[in-house]
Amino acid sequence: MAKGSRPRSKSAVVLLSGGMDSATAAAVAKHQGLDLHALTIDYGQRHAIEVRCARKLAKALGAASHRTVEVPLSGFRGSALTDASRRVPRGRSPKRMSQEIPSTYVPARNTVFLALGAALAEATGAGSVYIGANAIDYSGYPDCRPEFLRAFERALARGTKRGVEGDPIRIRAPLVRKTKAQIVRLALRHGVPLEHTWSCYLGGPVACGECDSCVLRLKGFREARVTDPVPYRARR
Amino acid sequence: MAKGSRPRSKSAVVLLSGGMDSATAAAVAKHQGLDLHALTIDYGQRHAIEVRCARKLAKALGAASHRTVEVPLSGFRGSALTDASRRVPRGRSPKRMSQEIPSTYVPARNTVFLALGAALAEATGAGSVYIGANAIDYSGYPDCRPEFLRAFERALARGTKRGVEGDPIRIRAPLVRKTKAQIVRLALRHGVPLEHTWSCYLGGPVACGECDSCVLRLKGFREARVTDPVPYRARR
Numbered sequence: 001m002a003k004g005s006r007p008r009s010k011s012a013v014v015l016l017s018g019g020m021d022s023a024t025a026a027a028v029a030k031h032q033g034l035d036l037h038a039l040t041i042d043y044g045q046r047h048a049i050e051v052r053c054a055r056k057l058a059k060a061l062g063a064a065s066h067r068t069v070e071v072p073l074s075g076f077r078g079s080a081l082t083d084a085s086r087r088v089p090r091g092r093s094p095k096r097m098s099q100e101i102p103s104t105y106v107p108a109r110n111t112v113f114l115a116l117g118a119a120l121a122e123a124t125g126a127g128s129v130y131i132g133a134n135a136i137d138y139s140g141y142p143d144c145r146p147e148f149l150r151a152f153e154r155a156l157a158r159g160t161k162r163g164v165e166g167d168p169i170r171i172r173a174p175l176v177r178k179t180k181a182q183i184v185r186l187a188l189r190h191g192v193p194l195e196h197t198w199s200c201y202l203g204g205p206v207a208c209g210e211c212d213s214c215v216l217r218l219k220g221f222r223e224a225r226v227t228d229p230v231p232y233r234a235r236r
Numbered sequence: 237m238a239k240g241s242r243p244r245s246k247s248a249v250v251l252l253s254g255g256m257d258s259a260t261a262a263a264v265a266k267h268q269g270l271d272l273h274a275l276t277i278d279y280g281q282r283h284a285i286e287v288r289c290a291r292k293l294a295k296a297l298g299a300a301s302h303r304t305v306e307v308p309l310s311g312f313r314g315s316a317l318t319d320a321s322r323r324v325p326r327g328r329s330p331k332r333m334s335q336e337i338p339s340t341y342v343p344a345r346n347t348v349f350l351a352l353g354a355a356l357a358e359a360t361g362a363g364s365v366y367i368g369a370n371a372i373d374y375s376g377y378p379d380c381r382p383e384f385l386r387a388f389e390r391a392l393a394r395g396t397k398r399g400v401e402g403d404p405i406r407i408r409a410p411l412v413r414k415t416k417a418q419i420v421r422l423a424l425r426h427g428v429p430l431e432h433t434w435s436c437y438l439g440g441p442v443a444c445g446e447c448d449s450c451v452l453r454l455k456g457f458r459e460a461r462v463t464d465p466v467p468y469r470a471r472r
Binding site for chain 1: 303305306307308309311312313314315337341342343344345346347348350351352354355356357358359360378379381383384387388390391392393394395396397399400
């Protein structure tokens with residue numbers, strides 16, 4: 001949609017949660033020659049260790065800037081990921097994950113994240129917002145699916161100055177159709193320090209190995225025949 | 237789009253900035269019999285007096301709940317509305333406003349607001365998000381136009397649990413095609429305490445009368461043949 005006469009932006013906003021997927025998406029953007037403006041959103045999640053990992057990752061990836069923004073979604077409740085009184089499901093099979101939206105779904109989370117990413121992209125002149133969303137080996141969250149990401153991009157084209165001026169902000173989800181094993185391999189190829197990524201929905205200090213996020217991550221490493229450098233609780 | 241078998245929600249989230257338009261949109265929702273969950277977003281705007289007005293308005297409207305959420309968009313810069321070093325334009329004619337996007341445009345502001353509104357709607361079970369957006373007598377912001385609001389609603393239908401389950405969150409902009417004079421009359425009909433609304437882009441203590449927002453507001457009152465109860469600086 002960008003007009004031919006406009007120079008393509010050399011920078012991108014990357015939504016960097018501290019997890020493996022967002023770190024890998026950021027590494028892809030860097031590999032494409034883009035300067036990275038990393039944006040981490042602290043929304044009151046249980047796994048605040050992710051936010052600390054994001055800081056280390058932004059540094060390791062040589063990000064041009066890194067901001068951590070607090071957005072108190074936890075005050076809205078509605079999710080086991082932000083509400084300590086609700087149980088995080090454990091031991092769900094990947095097949096079951098694909099069939100129902102779990103209690104760890106955070107209402108409109110990626111909508112909020114992408115909106116903030118778009119605001120930063122427009123303020124900094126970045127051409128795109130990279131997100132580590134994945135709709136193959138995933139927890140069944142609707143806001144990780146390509147049809148949502150495309151629809152959000154269309155909304156941005158209509159509702160931002162950049163869109164109206166013919167240089168719309170693009171949403172890039174380079175992992176959206178990859179398996180977790182492919183993501184592990186891509187991360188290693190691009191030198192992502194996987195020991196600094198945190199995926200477990202619980203707060204640590206070691207990963208539980210049983211929440212959806214751990215189940216999917218372990219499956220990915222197993223299928224990629226790679227050892228996960230992150231420590232897990234002794235397996236049952 | 238809502239399925240016939242699902243009872244219609246009796247509540248709505250209202251984005252309540254403290255300005256006249258959002259207060260009137262909230263009053264319309266109340267008039268439609270909805271319980272109001274008011275959401276005010278403090279994004280570091282110059283006119284923080286708006287946030288105080290929002291508190292009074294939520295009370296006057298009998299809102300079931302009122303939350304003020306801080307989202308530091310001002311840290312992203314990019315707007316005269318959040319950056320004290322940039323000049324707020326004054327004395328622009330309504331015709332000129334319709335022709336260019338001014339420096340008071342805040343990157344992706346309504347995208348961020350609607351995303352947070354949607355998150356709260358999904359967390360509380362509210363059926364819709366009301367916004368006071370207006371595309372007739374307005375500053376030329378692209379995120380106030382119906383084509384954006386529709387596109388955002390479509391994105392929500394694809395990216396939220398509610399959307400996937402066939403009960404999508406609706407975006408309601410009851411003022412979007414009204415003139416400012418019509419909004420003034422509607423506000424009076426619904427008993428909006430206009431003395432507690434604040435529109436001026438500058439911080440007060442009295443309205444400047446010259447910024448886009450004051451120009452449009454004064455035009456509305458003049459055309460509605462009503463006196464604005466808000467104090468203005470002595471006119472030039």
